[in-house]
Amino acid sequence: MKFGFTAAILAVFSTLAMPATVLAAPTQYPLTIENCGRPVTFDKAPQRIVSIGQGMTEVLYSLGLADKVAGTAVWVGPVLPQYAAENARIKRLADNDPSFESVVGLKPDLVTAEFEWHVGPMGSVGKREQFSDLGINTYISPADCVAKVNTDGGDGVRKELFSMDLIYQEIAELSKIFNVEDRGTALIAELKAREAKAVASISGVQAKNLPIVFWFSSKEVKGDAFIAGKNSAPAYILKTIGASNVVTTQEEWPLVGWETIAKANPAVIVIATMDRRRYAADDPAVKVKFLETDPVVSQLDAVKNKHFVMMDAQSMNPTIRTIDGIEVLAKAIKSFGLAN
Numbered sequence: 001m002k003f004g005f006t007a008a009i010l011a012v013f014s015t016l017a018m019p020a021t022v023l024a025a026p027t028q029y030p031l032t033i034e035n036c037g038r039p040v041t042f043d044k045a046p047q048r049i050v051s052i053g054q055g056m057t058e059v060l061y062s063l064g065l066a067d068k069v070a071g072t073a074v075w076v077g078p079v080l081p082q083y084a085a086e087n088a089r090i091k092r093l094a095d096n097d098p099s100f101e102s103v104v105g106l107k108p109d110l111v112t113a114e115f116e117w118h119v120g121p122m123g124s125v126g127k128r129e130q131f132s133d134l135g136i137n138t139y140i141s142p143a144d145c146v147a148k149v150n151t152d153g154g155d156g157v158r159k160e161l162f163s164m165d166l167i168y169q170e171i172a173e174l175s176k177i178f179n180v181e182d183r184g185t186a187l188i189a190e191l192k193a194r195e196a197k198a199v200a201s202i203s204g205v206q207a208k209n210l211p212i213v214f215w216f217s218s219k220e221v222k223g224d225a226f227i228a229g230k231n232s233a234p235a236y237i238l239k240t241i242g243a244s245n246v247v248t249t250q251e252e253w254p255l256v257g258w259e260t261i262a263k264a265n266p267a268v269i270v271i272a273t274m275d276r277r278r279y280a281a282d283d284p285a286v287k288v289k290f291l292e293t294d295p296v297v298s299q300l301d302a303v304k305n306k307h308f309v310m311m312d313a314q315s316m317n318p319t320i321r322t323i324d325g326i327e328v329l330a331k332a333i334k335s336f337g338l339a340n
Contacts, residue, residue: 023182035140035173036142045178046110050110052111054114055114055314055318059171065178070106071090071091071103074114076314091106109135110137114140114141141167158232167320171187195240201334209243210267212246214234215227215270215271215281217278225258230247233319
């Protein structure tokens, strides 16, 4: 009896000492979110979403909101494998820009957009006012408007280095809007843990400021290339692992001549992979063939050493997959013998 009583007392104190799981308080509606310079008020959690942009759509799926997504558009490649079955059941309005009519035809109460050029002042799909006039709320990823100026038909100019904090803000705000804050907190914690692990895996890089170039695509294979600018998501990847970008412009994806790239002589070339075939160099095989056969570019250290890194194009955009990009590049640097 004595030992049983003691064990019971110890069990009670052990339980009291354990940290309790703190659950987020339910969202209080009406909720107003300041989004890309515009207040958006929600009287309740949205029930039907049209999501424009693969990155935005994958955030919604990651928060367990696929059942609320009525339609999607703007896809670069396959959805994250764990959401393939759910995504297959959801209507895809277009691989690229959908029409305004097709979006409103699904009767959404919320339209989300990864890029401001789709839903914004120069919206190729529609302006925010057009949707609000129909009683439809809009939400744009903070990553595409904070410290960023978007131009008509271009990728815009980023005034400050992109940070994953902007994606975490997006996750936190969306989870608040949909009253699933616990899911948002868990997702952010998971992404931060993965980022820390990837960085730790290459601690002690032998060549500090290793010059690296990210090549997304080119309108003409032998023409100027869309290369990641100094404040882009790829630039964040480079800063995180201690490497350096060969591009110094604030444009998100400036067109850069190969003569300029050759002068920088990058040690590694990161090549975007995608299903999209809008431009001549969207196909990664086309990129590699050009690198290995062009008389000037073939002499770069990265080409001669075959230091090519194949990276999903979505990892080069400001998305949850930017963490994938850190992991992929960190692993490649180790495999090339450029890290201890």
